Structure formats: C-alpha cells, structure tokens
Amino acid sequence: MNKINLYVKLIMLFVYLHPEKDAGNMKILFNQKFLLHNADSEAEGSYRLSMFKKCADSDVNGESYIELVHPKDYIEQIRNQCLNSEKIAEINLTPDSWEAAKTAVGLAVRASENGDFAAIRPPGHHAGRASSMGFCLFNNIAIAAQKLAEEGKKVFIFDFDAHHGNGTQEIFYQEDRVMYCSIHQMFSFPHTGLPHETGFGKGKGFTANLPLSIACDDEQFLKAVDKAIEIGHNFEPDVVAISAGFDGYYKDRMMNMDISLKAYYECGFRLGKAFSNVFAVLEGGYHEDIFQCVRDFVEGINVGSRPIRDRFNHEMSIG
Helix, strand or coil, rough: HHHHHHHHHHHHHHHHHHHHHCCCCCCCCCCCHHHCCCCCCCCHHHHHHHHHCCCECCCCHHHHHHHCCHHHHHHHHHHHHHHCCCCEEEECHHHHHHHHHHHHHHHHHHHHHHCCEEEECCCCCCECCCCEEEECCCHHHHHHHHHHCCCCCCCCECCCCCCCCCHHHHHHHCCEEEEEEEEEECCCCCEEEECCCCCHHHHHEEEEEEECCCCEEHHHHHHHHHHHHHHHHHHCEEEEEECCCCCECCCCCCCCEEEEEHHCCCCCCHHHHHHHCCEEEEECCCCCHHHHHHHHHHHHHHHHCCCCCCCCCHHCCCC
C-alpha cells in the first residue's frame, strides 16, 4: 500500500471512530395542543399537522417570551379574544387557541436553543408587533430571534414561505443585528416584499426580498435559495433561523408554485452545508403533505451538516 492510500485510509478510520463529529441532529418538535386550535378550518386547520401525531410531545409554555416582541396590551387582547372565542385573522379562536399559541412560542424558542424544527400552529410570520393577520397571532420566529439578539447574537432569518412574512419584516425593519431575507410568490397576499424594501435607519440593507414568479419550479426556487445563502454569508450570522413555509409545494391549495419534495430536501441540504447553527419554525403550507415536506427538509439539513465519511476518491487511486 503506498503512502497516499495509507494516509486516506487513516483519515477515513479517524472519521468513523469519532461519530461525535457528526453535527447534523435536527429534531422535530410538536405538541398535540396544536391539533385543538382552529381544528375544523379548511384553510389553516388541524389537518395540516395530523401526521405529526407520531412525534413525541414537547411542551414549553412560551408566555414569558412573548413580551420580547409584542406589547403587554396586545398580548392581553389576544388572550381575551381566545378565551371569549372571537374571530380574528381568519381564525375561529377558542381557549385551546391560547394554549396552542403559548406552546408555539415556547417550541420556537426551544428549537432556537437546540437547532431543532418546531412544527407548530398557529403560524407567525404575518403577525406584527401589535397586529394579527393571516392566521398569525404571535410572531414565533421573531420572538426566538429577538431572544438570541438580546443574548448578543447576530441572527439571519431566511423565510421561504410562498407568502411574504410582512410581520417579521416590520419587526426588524430598523434593526441591524437581525437580518430578514424572504423568497416568496410575487403579486400575492399580503402584497409586500418588493425588492426595494431593504430596511430603514440603522436597519438599511438588512432586509432582502427575492420575489418569485407564479408557477416557480424547483430550479428557480433553488437559485433563490442559493442567493439567500449568499446574502446570509455576507451578514456573517451566529444563528440562522428558518421560517419554513411549504405553501410553495405543488399540491398547495392557496398558492401557485410548483416545488417538489426533492427541492425541499435540497434546500435543507444546502442550508446544512452552508451554516453550522440552524433552527426552523413552521409557517404555512395548506395541503396534506406537510409532514413529508418537513421530514425531507430536516433530512436535508442533517445530511448537509455532517462531514462526508468517505473522503477517498477512487478515480485517483494509485497502486
């Protein structure tokens, strides 16, 4: 055996004997409470997460974190509207909605601490500091990102939901420690997210919008993902927060894009290879395949963030 082959085999042996070097271990966080919120809605109903019943319950009361982003009077307003079973943001609220909303915030924060995927309802990226909208009550990912920012970390939020995350953009529009980047279907609800929207004041240049055309396919989507990754690299974040909406999926009931499971896997893979500290929070997706979308995305993250075990190039073998 020549010296080159011996050297390569020693590297391979080291990698196999040190599994702790495998960084990819994103887990899916879920709670049964999410199935009780707005359960019978044909739009943002419990059907979206029914397949997640197989996941173990994680339970965190996130109420104490909500004030990181939302004012006290707004939080109390939402609580009362839930307890009184009112209808806002196209949601038929119940007391179960309050429990789900608190838990969604809690799991978003936990995901940010451990590099996991929070499969939650209600979603959050349309919620502004003091406004509910588009099925969203509290902005889950913004709360998790704000907590990280107050701990001294730079956070890059990448939102690939097919709807623009106007609430997240609003919250961080004048901030420079949290950068928001969105790829979304143009000319659709909430009719924000144009390329000229780049931030204000000290936040100027820390918002990036990459609108996609109707009927966007895998190739166009992944080109936009690559552009977002480039933007994220230039920001040099400590943590990457993913607003993971799967309403760009070809079976979605609301949007008009043509993205496949394979593309969501590839999106995760590219993010896992590009960044070392990533967590994700579920946003939209109005079809019965959300579990498969999340599963494939998480698998891509985990594969992408592991070192390659077999570093031996057989085409360069000598002797």
